[in-house]
Amino acid sequence: MDFKFDIEKNMEKVRCLETFIEKNRQVPGVLIPVLQEAQGLFGYLAREVMEIIARGLDVPVSKVFGVATYYTQFTFMPKGENDISICLGTACYVKGAQEILEEVQNILGIKDGETTPDLKFSITSTRCVGDCSLAPVVLVNDDIYPNVNKKEVKDIIAKYKVEVECYDHL
Amino acid sequence: MITYEKLVQMSLEQRAILEERLLKEDKIEIKDGFIVLKGDYYKEQIRIALKNCGIIDPGNIEEYIALDGYKSLARALIEETPIKIIEQISESNLRGRGGAGFPTGRKWNEAYKTLSDQKYFICNADEGDPGAFMDRSILENDPHSVLEGMAIGGYAIGSNQGYIYVRAEYPMAVKKLRIAIKQAKEYGLLGDNILGTGFNFDIELRLGSGAFVCGEGTALIESIEGKRGMPRNKKARTSHKGLYQQPTILNNVETIACVPVILQRGTEWFKNIGTEKSTGTKVFALVGKVEKAGLVEVPMGMPLRNIINDIGGGVQDGKALKAVQTGGPSGGCIPVSLMDTPVDFESLDKIGSIIGSGGMVVMDENTCMVDIARFFLEFTVDESCGKCTPCRVGNKRMLEILTMITNGTAELHHIEDLKEIAEVIAETSLCGLGQTAPNPVLSTLNYFYDEYLTHVKDKKCPAGVCQALITYSIDEKCIGCTKCVKVCPTSCISGNKKEQHEIDQNLCVVCGACFEICPVSAIRKG
Amino acid sequence: MIKLTINDKEVSVPEGSTILDAAKQLKIKIPTLCHMSLYDIQFFNQSASCRVCVVEQEGRNNLLPACATPVSEGMKIRTDTKKAIRARRTIVELLLSDHPNDCLICAKNGDCELQKIAADLGIREIKYPGEIATFPTDNSSKSIVRNMTKCILCKRCETMCSSIQTVDVLTEIGRGFDTVMGAAFNLPMDETTCTFCGQCLAVCPTGALSEVNNVSKVWDAINSDKVVIVQTAPAVRVALGEEFGMEVGSLVTGKMVGALRRIGFDRVFDTDFAADLTIIEEASELIHRIQHGGKLPMLTSCCPAWVKFFEHQFSDMLDIPSSCKSPHEMFGALSKTYFAEKMGLKAEDIIVVSVMPCVAKKYEAARPELSEGSSSDVDIVITTRELALMIKEASIDFENLDDKEFDNPLGESTGASVIFGATGGVIEATLRTAYEFLTGKTLENVEFSSLRGMQGIKEATIDINGMSINIAVSHGLGNARHLLEKIRSGKANYHAIEIMACPGGCIGGAGQPFHHGDLSILDKRMNGLYKEDRGKTLRKSHENPMIKKLYDEFLGEPYGEKAHELLHTTYVARKKI
Numbered sequence A: 001m002d003f004k005f006d007i008e009k010n011m012e013k014v015r016c017l018e019t020f021i022e023k024n025r026q027v028p029g030v031l032i033p034v035l036q037e038a039q040g041l042f043g044y045l046a047r048e049v050m051e052i053i054a055r056g057l058d059v060p061v062s063k064v065f066g067v068a069t070y071y072t073q074f075t076f077m078p079k080g081e082n083d084i085s086i087c088l089g090t091a092c093y094v095k096g097a098q099e100i101l102e103e104v105q106n107i108l109g110i111k112d113g114e115t116t117p118d119l120k121f122s123i124t125s126t127r128c129v130g131d132c133s134l135a136p137v138v139l140v141n142d143d144i145y146p147n148v149n150k151k152e153v154k155d156i157i158a159k160y161k162v163e164v165e166c167y168d169h170l
Numbered sequence B: 001m002i003t004y005e006k007l008v009q010m011s012l013e014q015r016a017i018l019e020e021r022l023l024k025e026d027k028i029e030i031k032d033g034f035i036v037l038k039g040d041y042y043k044e045q046i047r048i049a050l051k052n053c054g055i056i057d058p059g060n061i062e063e064y065i066a067l068d069g070y071k072s073l074a075r076a077l078i079e080e081t082p083i084k085i086i087e088q089i090s091e092s093n094l095r096g097r098g099g100a101g102f103p104t105g106r107k108w109n110e111a112y113k114t115l116s117d118q119k120y121f122i123c124n125a126d127e128g129d130p131g132a133f134m135d136r137s138i139l140e141n142d143p144h145s146v147l148e149g150m151a152i153g154g155y156a157i158g159s160n161q162g163y164i165y166v167r168a169e170y171p172m173a174v175k176k177l178r179i180a181i182k183q184a185k186e187y188g189l190l191g192d193n194i195l196g197t198g199f200n201f202d203i204e205l206r207l208g209s210g211a212f213v214c215g216e217g218t219a220l221i222e223s224i225e226g227k228r229g230m231p232r233n234k235k236a237r238t239s240h241k242g243l244y245q246q247p248t249i250l251n252n253v254e255t256i257a258c259v260p261v262i263l264q265r266g267t268e269w270f271k272n273i274g275t276e277k278s279t280g281t282k283v284f285a286l287v288g289k290v291e292k293a294g295l296v297e298v299p300m301g302m303p304l305r306n307i308i309n310d311i312g313g314g315v316q317d318g319k320a321l322k323a324v325q326t327g328g329p330s331g332g333c334i335p336v337s338l339m340d341t342p343v344d345f346e347s348l349d350k351i352g353s354i355i356g357s358g359g360m361v362v363m364d365e366n367t368c369m370v371d372i373a374r375f376f377l378e379f380t381v382d383e384s385c386g387k388c389t390p391c392r393v394g395n396k397r398m399l400e401i402l403t404m405i406t407n408g409t410a411e412l413h414h415i416e417d418l419k420e421i422a423e424v425i426a427e428t429s430l431c432g433l434g435q436t437a438p439n440p441v442l443s444t445l446n447y448f449y450d451e452y453l454t455h456v457k458d459k460k461c462p463a464g465v466c467q468a469l470i471t472y473s474i475d476e477k478c479i480g481c482t483k484c485v486k487v488c489p490t491s492c493i494s495g496n497k498k499e500q501h502e503i504d505q506n507l508c509v510v511c512g513a514c515f516e517i518c519p520v521s522a523i524r525k526g
Numbered sequence C: 001m002i003k004l005t006i007n008d009k010e011v012s013v014p015e016g017s018t019i020l021d022a023a024k025q026l027k028i029k030i031p032t033l034c035h036m037s038l039y040d041i042q043f044f045n046q047s048a049s050c051r052v053c054v055v056e057q058e059g060r061n062n063l064l065p066a067c068a069t070p071v072s073e074g075m076k077i078r079t080d081t082k083k084a085i086r087a088r089r090t091i092v093e094l095l096l097s098d099h100p101n102d103c104l105i106c107a108k109n110g111d112c113e114l115q116k117i118a119a120d121l122g123i124r125e126i127k128y129p130g131e132i133a134t135f136p137t138d139n140s141s142k143s144i145v146r147n148m149t150k151c152i153l154c155k156r157c158e159t160m161c162s163s164i165q166t167v168d169v170l171t172e173i174g175r176g177f178d179t180v181m182g183a184a185f186n187l188p189m190d191e192t193t194c195t196f197c198g199q200c201l202a203v204c205p206t207g208a209l210s211e212v213n214n215v216s217k218v219w220d221a222i223n224s225d226k227v228v229i230v231q232t233a234p235a236v237r238v239a240l241g242e243e244f245g246m247e248v249g250s251l252v253t254g255k256m257v258g259a260l261r262r263i264g265f266d267r268v269f270d271t272d273f274a275a276d277l278t279i280i281e282e283a284s285e286l287i288h289r290i291q292h293g294g295k296l297p298m299l300t301s302c303c304p305a306w307v308k309f310f311e312h313q314f315s316d317m318l319d320i321p322s323s324c325k326s327p328h329e330m331f332g333a334l335s336k337t338y339f340a341e342k343m344g345l346k347a348e349d350i351i352v353v354s355v356m357p358c359v360a361k362k363y364e365a366a367r368p369e370l371s372e373g374s375s376s377d378v379d380i381v382i383t384t385r386e387l388a389l390m391i392k393e394a395s396i397d398f399e400n401l402d403d404k405e406f407d408n409p410l411g412e413s414t415g416a417s418v419i420f421g422a423t424g425g426v427i428e429a430t431l432r433t434a435y436e437f438l439t440g441k442t443l444e445n446v447e448f449s450s451l452r453g454m455q456g457i458k459e460a461t462i463d464i465n466g467m468s469i470n471i472a473v474s475h476g477l478g479n480a481r482h483l484l485e486k487i488r489s490g491k492a493n494y495h496a497i498e499i500m501a502c503p504g505g506c507i508g509g510a511g512q513p514f515h516h517g518d519l520s521i522l523d524k525r526m527n528g529l530y531k532e533d534r535g536k537t538l539r540k541s542h543e544n545p546m547i548k549k550l551y552d553e554f555l556g557e558p559y560g561e562k563a564h565e566l567l568h569t570t571y572v573a574r575k576k577i
């Protein structure tokens, strides 16, 4: 899924990055420290951010991308505020974890490994989380949901939506 | 700015203060005038690289100075020529602790002889072996020893710019290093005109970004240059053409930490520790199924058995020792029959393993050697840079074959295929990662061939590790408590209360939940 | 000199040579795959990544890559030990295990270096089957197809694109088994700054990069009831013969015309005619600029890859290239007006097919500026290689064809147009005409030898009527960038510059038979063109009688109103990264 990076909303961080580039552009081999700075600032590397870096350091954008994708430290998709991980280990799988994953994907409209455009949720499937006797298991952030069935998925997700909304009203 | 005299004076003053603090804490004793840690765990150890670890406060340069810190640098700058320093390091026979064991003095001499306006001295602190943490310990507990060693090295080869390439996953080490560099600069022990001698040496930190292969020298250099950290096909030695094509020395943290001590206490003293060809000590990360896991520093040549039993307190839970894996993903598995092997560069090489960076994983009878090989291969495949064919494709194929063996789908010829691919990968790979990646496979094939055969022919995992080859069954010890019935995710356990239960093998997904919960160990795995 | 032995034979080579160089001297064959060194154009791909060239050195456990290991005194190398042979074989087996192996339907079938090595090693099974790193095919552009499932990560394309062309489109992405050669953000090629010069595919050893194949479109056109016109570029005739095993550099103009007729084209014309026309327009534009204080230097614009390059990289300087369309586009425009009129046809009734040494011209033909209403000036572009395929498909015995002549009126040409195909040729042809236009005198010695040859940048100062005209010629986009930067910073004082994207010019175009690392092939093709020029009675474009007629009957003044409408074009500023 394409995630739209909002340059306006991130203007302050973009300025930070640009200042960092400006200050250090003469340092030899500074591309990786700049990428690290950007990863730290934004939590991931959006295409627009990599283009800013390419222009700022006057290196081809292909090289920026090539370098960034080489190192596992750099990520290209923001994680959501709430990370929903669904165990797809054997025990959970036989108890219908795949169905649950599909349900979560349907409700959120994103795929495994992706994040919703509002940055509220992301989905991560994992292998065994060590609670096989409670299969199928869903984790939302640090909260464990045991023996989940398809019908409950909606309610689980709703819980986190509500929390966020309440927060907005404060 | 500090002068040599002031440094000596400060050392005297601070030593007294430090001793007082340490004695109060009752952690140490004083042996031949040296402060050492107390306790059985330390008795058989000789600490050179780790000598200050756990003793001084790493955030306080004065405590480092108290224990003769920066004196070697000061003396080198004031009294010695670069070539004299190199001679002493050569004479001590210090060999690289980063894996390859290359003589440090010889390397320095190459860089020294190569004329250039700009040379670089790099400290390799990328420590990527899973389960190894000796460099981290030095960086976090004694960062100044690394800075001092680097400055001495810089002076010896004629470099005024150092880099420390440290993995980003070590935030504490990074923090300690930053503080240490700042302090050393304030004291005039780094930066311009060190100790008023006119020698300049600066150190810049670079953070690794999650690529194991960046521990390899040329890949690390590419990474500092801001590129994809892929190893170079070496046409010239790094000491001739390294970073930005200039003469460059790359040394491991532990190697560097030894340098000031060698200069301080003399090459004779150092050479008397260890064996003839492998002098000094080596730090190991002793982990796995061992009673007392931790970092140990022992003289080279100490037999494996002594390290594991005398220092590590033997295998955990009274289980039988099966093998020891040394050298991480580049190393090999040493069977229990070879436990008397002395741990030094030559001896380990002879039996198909290496010292490597110093990982030492103890394995007991419950370890499946095929699974271990597969585990390391998984790591290698994840970390291969993908540049050269044998490593990129070969390791993937090996992993696939090992996976087939562990899930019972392999045939006999696969073992032969495995061997052939492994040998070719070792012979033809571009860098050390590929060249050593087959070691875990080759060494287990060599020493545990039967275990491979059992997997392939009998479809059994003798250690009971490989999920697909395991079955769970309930024996007569069962008291019919029904606990297992409740945890079984596929509801495949049946039986009447208080009678022996039974598992329907067709439905069992071998999750092991029943095995874990049974109060009378009536469930058998195998 | 360094002395060493290979397979017990002694040899001396200069310091810095590789084992491979030394083996070549001894005529010992070592297979290679990733390695490619084109000394003439400073292209060195020494990634040492494939490892098929490994050899054994006495006393060493590990094998050495011959292509990237420098020789040392007293070295003892063996290429024929059991160990070396097994390693070579296993490595190719590993490569094939990560390969689709669908040679029969592959663009490179019969011309693939991987296929050849596998054949030479007699490989008969995929010994270690396993997962194949698979990637979607990129069909986005009009010029290049990327099928990265077939890529062996030799990096030749990246080296070409970055070091020689300095376009920097391609990079390795990701790492390990899943590494893929691609553009930033995995963008499809048509969304990048790619110039479509195709030099990446010209050096790709496999079918991972190939041209967009338009052969079936041409057959469809021929089988339709429209009038199908074909035109052939100058560089095609000195290369086409290679595809039929003829000697490199053979001129096969007559046979080519014969084959095109047999294939069924309604008219067989020559792009050379339009090249002559281009010269008239370009020379006139140059003179106009010189005489009216116009922007100088003037850059040639007949290479579409070069045009796209400056649109991306030098969009602040769009006023310096000549506004002339490339020859085949001029030809297309005339076909659908002048020729159509003559034949009483409508533009829509005509299909123009260009046979070009070039893959960029496929993209160029689709540029919106280069069409009149719904009808493109040129409808279909095929390359020299695709034409050879059509000839083979029609089972025409090419070598034994009789020589035939181009049709008229768009078939006549002069020697000036023939040399268009080699670097320096366009400017040389322009000078021949500009000289006579400016001085009114006859140019006796028409050959400007200082503008010929494979040097990356050539310069000359030519005296015309007491005025010193500074000329530069470059081929390869890296050289072009160098010149452009000099101009931008005001350090250059040229009047006219010829730029071709491909090393050697169009004779080295990406649509030509593959040279597989042997650049002497380009020299031979170049000589072939110069020979053809020398053999012509008319060697200046403005002497072409059909061109004169064209202006009289149809176009009016050179560089005039009608000429502008049909023969000139505009450029657009494009994104730099």
Ligand SMILES: Cc1cc2nc3c(=O)[nH]c(=O)nc-3n(C[C@H](O)[C@H](O)[C@H](O)COP(=O)(O)O)c2cc1C
Binding pocket: B095, B096, B097, B098, B099, B100, B101, B102, B104, B124, B125, B126, B127, B128, B129, B212, B213, B214, B215, B216, B217, B218, B250, B251, B252, B253, B255, B256, B357, B431, B432, B433
């Ligand atoms: C894949 C690979 C990873 C390596 N990782 C490290 C590392 O993390 N730390 C290290 O000091 N050396 C590492 N090395 C060894 C270095 O290449 C180099 O030999 C060493 O840093 C030289 O220092 P020394 O002579 O002091 O040992 C690695 C080598 C390879 C092939």
Ligand code: SF4
Binding pocket: B213, B230, B231, B383, B384, B385, B386, B387, B388, B389, B391, B392, B429, B430, B431, B432, B433, B434, B435
């Ligand atoms: S051996 Fe592996 S890590 Fe080393 S260069 Fe080759 S692919 Fe990269």
Ligand code: SF4
Binding pocket: B472, B487, B488, B489, B490, B491, B492, B493, B503, B507, B508, B509, B510, B511, B512, B513, B514, B515
């Ligand atoms: S191993 Fe798991 S699935 Fe099999 S019987 Fe025990 S609890 Fe049930």
Ligand code: SF4
Binding pocket: B474, B477, B478, B479, B480, B481, B482, B483, B484, B485, B501, B517, B518, B519, B520, B521, B522, B523
């Ligand atoms: S938990 Fe153990 S004792 Fe209890 S029923 Fe199951 S097998 Fe028998």
Ligand code: SF4
Binding pocket: C099, C100, C101, C102, C103, C104, C106, C107, C108, C109, C110, C112, C113, C114, C115, C150, C206, C207, C208
């Ligand atoms: S790239 Fe070569 S080897 Fe691969 S399918 Fe095509 S012709 Fe065959």
Ligand code: SF4
Binding pocket: C104
């Ligand atoms: S070479 Fe083999 S596979 Fe290919 S067409 Fe001939 S018979 Fe078929």
Ligand code: SF4
Binding pocket: C144, C160, C161, C165, C167, C168, C169, C170, C193, C194, C195, C196, C197, C198, C199, C200, C201
């Ligand atoms: S066609 Fe030319 S510009 Fe485009 S990727 Fe290939 S080499 Fe680079």
Ligand code: SF4
Binding pocket: C150, C151, C152, C153, C154, C155, C156, C157, C158, C181, C200, C203, C204, C205, C206, C208, C209
């Ligand atoms: S696309 Fe072709 S030239 Fe480029 S790396 Fe792959 S095989 Fe080599």
Ligand code: SF4
Binding pocket: C196, C197, C302, C303, C304, C305, C306, C357, C358, C359, C360, C361, C500, C501, C502, C505, C506, C507, C508, C509, C510
């Ligand atoms: S030089 Fe010729 S073949 Fe190459 S891109 Fe330009 S026009 Fe095409």
Ligand code: FES
Binding pocket: A087, A088, A089, A090, A091, A092, A093, A127, A128, A129, A130, A131, A132, A133, A135, A136, A137
């Ligand atoms: S399989 Fe899901 S928790 Fe173990």
Ligand code: FES
Binding pocket: C031, C032, C033, C034, C035, C047, C048, C049, C050, C051, C052, C053, C054, C065, C066, C067, C068
């Ligand atoms: S040709 Fe030598 S490594 Fe590829």
Ligand code: FES
Binding pocket: C233, C234, C235, C271, C302, C327, C328, C356, C357, C358, C420, C421, C506
């Ligand atoms: S193809 Fe026409 S000038 Fe090159």
